[in-house]
Amino acid sequence: MGRTEVGRDVTPEGLASAAAILLAGLFAVAAVAKTVRHAATVESFRSLGLVGPEALGWLVPAGELFTAGLLIVVPVAGAGASVLLLVAFSVVLVRALRSGLAVDCACFGAIADGQISPLDVVRNVGLIALAHLALFAPSPVVVEAVALGFVAVVMLIAAFTLRSARGRLASLAGE
Numbered sequence: 750m751g752r753t754e755v756g757r758d759v760t761p762e763g764l765a766s767a768a769a770i771l772l773a774g775l776f777a778v779a780a781v782a783k784t785v786r787h788a789a790t791v792e793s794f795r796s797l798g799l800v801g802p803e804a805l806g807w808l809v810p811a812g813e814l815f816t817a818g819l820l821i822v823v824p825v826a827g828a829g830a831s832v833l834l835l836v837a838f839s840v841v842l843v844r845a846l847r848s849g850l851a852v853d854c855a856c857f858g859a860i861a862d863g864q865i866s867p868l869d870v871v872r873n874v875g876l877i878a879l880a881h882l883a884l885f886a887p888s889p890v891v892v893e894a895v896a897l898g899f900v901a902v903v904m905l906i907a908a909f910t911l912r913s914a915r916g917r918l919a920s921l922a923g924e
Contacts, residue, residue, distance in 0.1 A: 790855045793854065797850070797852055
């Protein structure tokens with residue numbers, strides 16, 4: 750029981766390590782994308798009504814990169830930082846959605862085109878759950894290939910499901 754075809758156990762620590770690595774990768778990609786598309790990131794922050802969008806255009810990616818590093822070196826601290834960032838991002842999204850703002854999301858440095866929607870908050874809740882799993886990763890993170898693959902597949906399925914739902918919502922809204 751618990752054995753995989755390759756003869757390795759998938760342990761809770763392995764799943765936690767995989768979660769930490771995938772979350773670190775996600776934050777790193779988001780940080781690089783926000784930096785590369787700095788002007789679009791600043792404009793998105795401005796459209797969201799955030800104070801100091803120019804400064805945030807540099808501080809947010811720096812925080813994401815720092816969090817990515819923490820997730821690998823000190824997963825407990827990285828998971829905590831991940832939750833704080835994701836909750837802050839979610840608060841901004843919910844505030845914008847409640848005010849009726851039609852703003853393009855710079856959630857991943859404008860890699861993911863489209864206006865903000867409730868699905869962005871759902872995505873963040875899923876990422877917060879992943880961060881909670883990363884709390885149990887050993888320091889420094891050691892990955893089990895099978896666990897990494899499992900968590901990656903679950904994240905891909907969730908991403909495609911949210912993308913599909915976003916498309917359906919847009920077509921229902923007549924966009």
